[in-house]
Amino acid sequence: MIPTLSWTSEGVRFIDQTKLPLEESYVLAATYEDVAVVIETMVVRGAPAIGVSAAYGVALGAIESSAKTAEGFAPEFEKICARLAATRPTAVNLFWAIDRMKRLFATLRTSSASMDEVKAKFLAEADAMYEEDIASCKAMGAFGGELLPEEGGVLTHCNAGALATCGYGTALGVIRAAVEQGKKIHVYADETRPFLQGARLTAWELMEDGIDTTVICDNMAASLMRAGKIQAVVVGADRIAANGDFANKIGTYNVAILAKEHGIPFYCAAPWSTIDTATPTGDAIPIEERSAREVTHHGGKQLTPNGVGIHNPAFDVTPAKYVTAIITERGVLRAPYAEALREMETVAG
Amino acid sequence: MIPTLSWTSEGVRFIDQTKLPLEESYVLAATYEDVAVVIETMVVRGAPAIGVSAAYGVALGAIESSAKTAEGFAPEFEKICARLAATRPTAVNLFWAIDRMKRLFATLRTSSASMDEVKAKFLAEADAMYEEDIASCKAMGAFGGELLPEEGGVLTHCNAGALATCGYGTALGVIRAAVEQGKKIHVYADETRPFLQGARLTAWELMEDGIDTTVICDNMAASLMRAGKIQAVVVGADRIAANGDFANKIGTYNVAILAKEHGIPFYCAAPWSTIDTATPTGDAIPIEERSAREVTHHGGKQLTPNGVGIHNPAFDVTPAKYVTAIITERGVLRAPYAEALREMETVAG
Numbered sequence: 001m002i003p004t005l006s007w008t009s010e011g012v013r014f015i016d017q018t019k020l021p022l023e024e025s026y027v028l029a030a031t032y033e034d035v036a037v038v039i040e041t042m043v044v045r046g047a048p049a050i051g052v053s054a055a056y057g058v059a060l061g062a063i064e065s066s067a068k069t070a071e072g073f074a075p076e077f078e079k080i081c082a083r084l085a086a087t088r089p090t091a092v093n094l095f096w097a098i099d100r101m102k103r104l105f106a107t108l109r110t111s112s113a114s115m116d117e118v119k120a121k122f123l124a125e126a127d128a129m130y131e132e133d134i135a136s137c138k139a140m141g142a143f144g145g146e147l148l149p150e151e152g153g154v155l156t157h158c159n160a161g162a163l164a165t166c167g168y169g170t171a172l173g174v175i176r177a178a179v180e181q182g183k184k185i186h187v188y189a190d191e192t193r194p195f196l197q198g199a200r201l202t203a204w205e206l207m208e209d210g211i212d213t214t215v216i217c218d219n220m221a222a223s224l225m226r227a228g229k230i231q232a233v234v235v236g237a238d239r240i241a242a243n244g245d246f247a248n249k250i251g252t253y254n255v256a257i258l259a260k261e262h263g264i265p266f267y268c269a270a271p272w273s274t275i276d277t278a279t280p281t282g283d284a285i286p287i288e289e290r291s292a293r294e295v296t297h298h299g300g301k302q303l304t305p306n307g308v309g310i311h312n313p314a315f316d317v318t319p320a321k322y323v324t325a326i327i328t329e330r331g332v333l334r335a336p337y338a339e340a341l342r343e344m345e346t347v348a349g
Numbered sequence: 350m351i352p353t354l355s356w357t358s359e360g361v362r363f364i365d366q367t368k369l370p371l372e373e374s375y376v377l378a379a380t381y382e383d384v385a386v387v388i389e390t391m392v393v394r395g396a397p398a399i400g401v402s403a404a405y406g407v408a409l410g411a412i413e414s415s416a417k418t419a420e421g422f423a424p425e426f427e428k429i430c431a432r433l434a435a436t437r438p439t440a441v442n443l444f445w446a447i448d449r450m451k452r453l454f455a456t457l458r459t460s461s462a463s464m465d466e467v468k469a470k471f472l473a474e475a476d477a478m479y480e481e482d483i484a485s486c487k488a489m490g491a492f493g494g495e496l497l498p499e500e501g502g503v504l505t506h507c508n509a510g511a512l513a514t515c516g517y518g519t520a521l522g523v524i525r526a527a528v529e530q531g532k533k534i535h536v537y538a539d540e541t542r543p544f545l546q547g548a549r550l551t552a553w554e555l556m557e558d559g560i561d562t563t564v565i566c567d568n569m570a571a572s573l574m575r576a577g578k579i580q581a582v583v584v585g586a587d588r589i590a591a592n593g594d595f596a597n598k599i600g601t602y603n604v605a606i607l608a609k610e611h612g613i614p615f616y617c618a619a620p621w622s623t624i625d626t627a628t629p630t631g632d633a634i635p636i637e638e639r640s641a642r643e644v645t646h647h648g649g650k651q652l653t654p655n656g657v658g659i660h661n662p663a664f665d666v667t668p669a670k671y672v673t674a675i676i677t678e679r680g681v682l683r684a685p686y687a688e689a690l691r692e693m694e695t696v697a698g
Contacts, residue, residue: 021653021654022651022654157568188660190568191542191644191652191653192568193540193542193566193567193568194566196652199644199645199652199653200652200653200654203653203654203657204654207654207656207657212658213657213658214657214658214659214660215644215645215653215657215658215659215660216644216659216660217542217543217567217599217600217644217661218542218566218567218568218600219506219539219541219542219567219568219599219600219603220599220600220660220661220662220665221603222600222602222603222606222665223599223602223662223665223666224660226602226665226666250566250568250569250572251566251567251568251569251571253571253572253575254568254570254571254603254607257571257606257607257610258603258606258607260610261606261609261610295540295548295564295565295566296548296564298647298648298650298652299647299648299649299650300648301647301648301650302371303540303545303548303549303647304370304540304548304549304552304564305370305371305549305552305553305556307556308552308556308562308563308564309561309562309563309564310563310564310565311537311563311564311565311569311573312566312569313569313572316569316571316572316575317572317575
């Protein structure tokens with residue numbers, strides 16, 4: 001299995017996603033600050049992986065503390081949560097994971113827990129989130145794999161794979177499951193400028209699993225669709241609003257429009273923790289603007305003339321009307337999404 | 350003026366477009382074979398510039414020859430034309446320029462011209478094409494500048510600028526003319542993977558002219574359109590079929606669909622020499638597939654895992670239905686294009 005992140009006796013071990021695919025190296029985060037930096041610098045990325053990383057970050061914060069009781073730890077706990085929450089603004093899984101640790105901490109404080117107990121419970125909670133994440137990906141795969149054609153090309157954007165989760169992946173989990181179901185899938189991976197998660201990460205992890213993959217530049221998707229090479233699109237999500245609009249890696253909205261224009265189904269696969277019913281529509285999702293250098297430079301080499309303007313939003317919002325179905329671990333949702341989300345929340349929540 | 354290519358006593362001097370924007374260096378093509386290589390390696394690129402380059406290549410071939418008469422030169426002439434025609438398959442201006450030299454040669458042969466006469470006439474013809482190209486760009490600018498808004502964002506893809514022509518540019522000529530007309534235009538330049546003509550060349554030449562420019566990754570266009578930042582799209586063309594379908598840099602078709610979806614006018618600017626009425630529709634335009642290395646590597650650094658599949662078509666075809674107008678030096682054409690093209694051919698041809 002692809003070791004996106006794992007708990008060790010010295011801290012959290014991350015595969016360095018900034019170095020893949022040419023170098024398989026690891027970074028050890030021994031403190032919550034290390035975890036925050038690992039998230040900010042995209043050593044780890046992908047909404048579900050960021051969530052679980054933050055939970056381990058909180059656990060590390062407790063382990064670092066010299067407080068004796070939950071009560072004594074409270075001021076530090078707030079600081080740790082605030083630091084981790086400030087790393088990246090768009091993926092809601094980060095806030096979901098921190099909120100879950102906050103709820104746990106509230107019960108520990110109420111029961112006057114010792115710090116040993118806090119440490120043990122925090123770690124157990126992070127471990128549980130890790131295991132749940134893999135189980136959700138498998139469940140999404142089972143539901144979503146059925147939606148893919150028996151044979152054909154599937155386009156994906158960015159990396160919503162094992163590397164974006166604790167393993168298996170959301171969009172790539174759906175593709176893996178389809179392949180395990182015996183379907184003949186050829187994956188087209190958008191390279192996904194500027195950070196090249198598709199060219200580097202999706203290509204790497206699918207090749208590790210022996211799944212046929214062709215990397216294309218983001219601007220080649222329309223002509224492939226017109227040529228009949230793409231039968232479905234599957235992407236992940238960083239935040240799904242209450243009406244089904246969703247934020248995902250910049251360029252997802254482009255792909256959604258192209259799919260609609262060519263009559264190709266467009267699926268979004270994400271765990272329930274990506275759904276943020278407190279955000280009414282996509283317009284309310286904060287979009288992170290990243291450093292111009294991601295666009296102007298590659299591998300230390302400058303591409304653009306000095307001083308030119310640069311725009312580098314990390315995400316865009318795809319309105320719900322472009323989404324054929326949202327695939328979650330609880331089942332497949334179809335429009336109208338506001339209703340479908342409320343219903344499934346009530347049934348399974 | 351930006352010195353895309355120029356005739357010198359030693360041959361044709363090209364600005365090396367593979368080195369821009371960080372290095373402004375020049376390549377001298379002293380033989381027709383040098384010109385062929387310069388075209389193949391994209392030291393010079395852009396349909397109109399390729400056409401004029403090929404004409405100078407034919408003139409160089411004549412200068413290199415030790416034949417004494419047009420008649421004696423005929424077998425060599427065939428070889429020279431065949432070599433230059435084999436450099437790149439999509440831009441029709443290449444074949445148009447070679448055909449024009451062939452027609453001239455036929456008259457020289459008929460009149461039993463001497464080689465001195467062939468050399469002089471060939472060079473004069475190439476010079477005339479060079480001057481006509483600049484004049485056409487200016488005329489396109491005058492027609493097209495009127496179509497752009499008084500104020501707003503204009504998206505362009507690839508480089509259809511001074512660097513793609515003998516000067517001024519087709520799509521960028523339209524933008525230059527609008528700015529000269531006093532319009533407040535902010536240009537958004539798609540970086541244009543894999544060769545980055547937008548990030549490197551369009552950004553460079555617009556900054557040289559002091560025109561406000563922001564470089565974006567190709568996958569950012571849809572979100573900018575949704576945010577109301579783009580009021581028009583202008584691109585060039587490598588070949589326009591008889592029905593108005595046109596081939597242009599890979600990703601143009603994507604942009605055309607996005608523009609349609611957001612109700613933004615989408616213009617194609619190209620000289621009459623780009624129109625190929627012998628090609629009935631876009632499906633008949635040959636599309637060059639270039640080396641995988643353009644996608645897998647940048648600046649010598651490998652981006653993708655070893656052995657992954659790569660797709661690298663240099664162009665795509667945009668169906669005529671997405672085109673708001675075609676801007677030529679003869680005037681602005683509107684749908685139905687087959688009729689509009691026939692009509693303007695008759696009037697001005």
